[in-house]
Amino acid sequence: MRTEERGELAYIRWIRSRLAGGDRRVTIGPGDDMAEVLVPLLDKGQDRARVLIGTDTILDGVHFDLGRDRLEDVGWKAVAVNLSDVAAMAGEPLAAVGAVALPRSFGMAEAQRLFEGMSRCAEVYDTAWVGGDVTAWEHPLAVTVTVLAQAEHPVRRSGARPGQWIGVTGALGGSLLGKHLTFSPRVREARRLAEAVSLGAMMDLSDGLSSDVRHIGEESGCGAIIEGARIPIAEAARELAARDGRGPLDHALNDGEDFELLFTVDEADAERLAGLDVGVPVTVIGRTVESSRGILMVDEEGREQPLQRGGYEHWR
């Protein structure tokens, strides 16, 4: 059991309780994949543009390992984790800034390789690189990227309702074998999804399905039943399972850093979903239920069991 009085989830809950009053300029506050802020149109009276903002840090020894990983891939990941949040809102990226804390031992070539990765990812996803901050210290590399984006209809974590279908893109688990570094954020796929069906809630899978389905449940005020047999299991999850003796399903549920999309759609759209080509496989893995039922999984014998949360929490 986790001590909920500590840990990042408890901290974020406390921060949200401190900000409960809201702010006239904020249309989406803390707790979603990105926040949304109103930007006045200067000299144009009451008109406002809406801009999404999200920020993520990746740390040596936690999110990557410079003893093994290429700096170009680390730079790619620093931007891609943020673009994965843009995807989660069904948004379109606009611009990015980066703040890097370099180990003092870095030479210029290493700093450049890091930036090459960041700028390549920004370029592939049509995101303008607009600046940042460079510092150095005697400790490991820390990279923070902040992304601006826009969505005509941002898809929230709170938009699920009981009786919807739950879907995921791609296949889950085993990302530690490489995908966690060099993944493709599902920006285009999310927008195609949002255009084709009526999405309830959406988020990106970063903590692991067993944790993230709970986030949607908590934000939306509903429960969920996941059918274990339907979860698409990545080849890498089977590979890891063969090594460590944990089951492939365990990996698919709990590894985290899949950076695929988890979403809900109305039942009426479920059929359309089946025939949809968004550029990556889409799988229905369960449905939302009343919140009183909690977060459940149907096991191989057809029994409903509470789904244990096994995802990763950095600080607990």
Place this chain on the structure above:
Amino acid sequence: MRTEERGELAYIRWIRSRLAGGDRRVTIGPGDDMAEVLVPLLDKGQDRARVLIGTDTILDGVHFDLGRDRLEDVGWKAVAVNLSDVAAMAGEPLAAVGAVALPRSFGMAEAQRLFEGMSRCAEVYDTAWVGGDVTAWEHPLAVTVTVLAQAEHPVRRSGARPGQWIGVTGALGGSLLGKHLTFSPRVREARRLAEAVSLGAMMDLSDGLSSDVRHIGEESGCGAIIEGARIPIAEAARELAARDGRGPLDHALNDGEDFELLFTVDEADAERLAGLDVGVPVTVIGRTVESSRGILMVDEEGREQPLQRGGYEHWR
């Protein structure tokens, strides 16, 4: 002498050369205190809002020292250094996000004290706190804040022309004795300045006057003559000087983290500047000249000498 092939300034120059092509959505790119991005007004044809974005990291052992400093003050500084960039553009803050890498040893109380400082600074400067990212690792605290702002007429570093007067707010040097942590970013003061006079260039003093005047010179393509006798020297600079044997002027020129404003105005406005109350003392310290003359200082004997750059570079 500094090796210019390494170091953060060389790195930033290299990054800017890589981005020289520009982007249709970017009105102010890397190299200024903040960047400016166009945000389309959804469903409103060609209209665009303009939003300023800036990001800064502060690190334990570099920008603060948890062996000595209060976590509330560290949180304040993390936001205030960003608001100082908003001031530098004569902007108005809109919203902020934070990304914290906590030492795993932190308890909830420590994490909360950090946030109390961040949210207090945001509140005092009417900045909506809209979210962030929490991670933890086995290394010291790193805090990155990103701020969104707006300015009707953003004041650039590149706006100086030969023949202008150079001014600063406040008094310089010795910020290590405390001001570097608990300073008041000059947001309101900058806007009053921008309303009262026609500003050429402006930036905030973070690296130290001797470095920062050079940044304005480089961006604007002009030189500068600083009159040493006119530089307002902080009491803390005299205090430090009495301890370490360096002169007070040396501290005022080179200590960095003053977080005051450095700006240029047309000569016609210099008189108006003298009588102006922007809430903090404003002092004319020199004038801009043709770039061929370089960055000079008039010493106590009235001789013009090249001004040595002594400011702080984190990575060199």
